[in-house]
Amino acid sequence: MIESWRWYGEFDSxxxxxxxxxxxxxxxxxxxGIPYGEVWPQDAIVARKALVTEAGFDWxxxxxxxxxxxxxxGDGDLSQLFANYRQSMANLAAEGITTICYNFMPLLDWTRTDLAAPVAGGATCLRFEAVRMAAFEVHMLGRRAAEDDYPDDILxxxxxxxxxxxxxxxxxxxAAIMAGLPGAFDRYDVDGLKAALAAYDGIGRDALRANYQRFLNEVVPTAEELGVRLCVHPDDPPRDILGLPRIVSNGDDLEWVLKAYDSPANGITLCSGSLGANPANDVPVIAGKVAHRIHFAHLRNVRKDPDGSFEEAAHLDGDTDMVALVRVLLDEEARRCDVGRADHAIPFRPDHGHHMLSDLARDLIPGYPLIGRLRGLAELRGVMRALSHG
Structure with missing residues (x-):
């Protein structure tokens, strides 16, 4: 597997x-830094690739x-937005960058209620607390329909x-909930969030799936022509949130994605933490069923509470059997070798990590410390080395 690291460029300390x-x-x-929907210019891609290459890495x-x-x-005439997306893919492919992760989560990329929850030994982690999320939805946002989404004791x-x-x-x-908004980097107050959510009024699961199907129909043929592999990231958390539907939350959803446009160019980012936050998801089993289309992996672990809360655990210590999951990925790599695929290696990154030691005093992107991710990478590297030796 290809040991990788997420880096936010000019926004990363x-x-x-x-x-x-x-x-x-x-x-x-x-x-x-490029606004959503605009073309990624070739010169900007070249410049970013040069930074990465000169530092001794591959993008x-x-x-x-x-x-x-x-x-x-599915709002209005989308022809220019689809054209821009296809052009950005072409500009990336021209520079040899052919694996593209994306998500189809409405509005929020991820949701947590605490960016610095304490863990044993003095470190901190990201946490989703069901009680605080309910307090936000019902009492701060005033989304009364949220009362139907939580049991009476949580309310x-x-x-x-x-x-x-x-x-x-x-x-x-x-602020913690707004940290999950993508981009560089608008944040809403409560009234602004209400307005953003209102734009999704009437869009349920079926409508969102139809809009996703349209996206795949528009971009996957171009990906095939370019030799690009697209890989969708699962929902985080894997459940409806803020009244917004989620459609990439479990094994059935992932299989729907692969069937919606049956092509090697249409694949999966296997995120063990996102899928692992749902008690019904057996992550190694899910990974085994979609392994042939896993183009990228995020390896992290979560620890779940009975009330629906969860928090980031150490990479080998949460509810997901990380050793079993890595075994699935290594077996898939071996299968690809056996059929002669030159690109058999799956890139992965240690996803998230505890903020610990000197990182506690640094201004870092939530969930993306240096030392906590280094610990996770070292642990995962050890698992992979051991499994590779049988």
Whole structure:
């Protein structure tokens, strides 16, 4: 497998010279400063690739080439947005960058309620707390339909939290949830979020699936022509959130994606943490069923609570059997070798990580510390080496 590292370019306080010391040799990055829906210019891609190459790395995966919200909503004349997406793919392929991760999550890329939840030993992690999410939806956002999404005991605790919370507590909760908004980097206040959510009124699961089908129909043929492999990232968390439908949340959803446009160019980013946040998802089993179309992997672990809360665990310590999952990926690589695929190696990155040691004093992108991810990469490297030796 190709050991890789997510790097946010000019928005990342971790320099590539530090990343070089992790042992990773692949970089996963994107042009985060370009507004959604605009073409990624060839010269900007060349410049980013030069930075990566001069630092001793290969740019192995784009994460992400984002999809404009209008495409997700099926809103109006989308011909120019689709044309721009195809041109960005062509510009990337011209520079030899042919694995593109993306997601089809409405509005939010991921959702957490705490960006620095304490863990044993003094480190911190990302956490999704069901009570605080309910408090936000019902009492801060005023989304009354949210009361149907939570059991009575969670709603009672949410009301108590809201009553006890001060302005700073509520502002911190809003900031944590807004951290999941993509791009560089607009954030909403409560009224702004209400307006953004209103644009999705009337768009349910079936409508979102239809809009996704249209996206695949528009871009996968071009990906085939270019030799590009697209790989969708699962929903995070894998459930409806803020009244927005989610359609890439479990094994059945992933199989639907692959059948929606049956092509090697239409594949999966296997994210063990996103899928692992749903107690019904057996991640190694799911991975085995879609292994032939896994083009990229995010390896992280979560620990779940009975009320639907979850938090980032150490990479080998959460609810997902990481050794079994890595075994699936290595077996798939071996299968690809056996059939003569030159591109048999699957790029992966240690996803997220605990903020620990000196990283606690640094201004880092939430979930993307240096030391916590280095720990995860080292642990995963050890698992892979051991399994490779049988």
């Amino acid at each position: 971790i320099p590539l010279s530090d990343v070089a010391q992790t042992g990773a040799r692949g970089i996963v990055t994107a042009l985060h 192995v995966v784009v994460e992400s080439l984002p999809i404009h919200e209008r495409i997700k909503r 009672a605790k949410a009301a108590a939290w809201f009553q006890a919370a001060n302005d700073a507590d509520r502002a911190a909760l809003l």
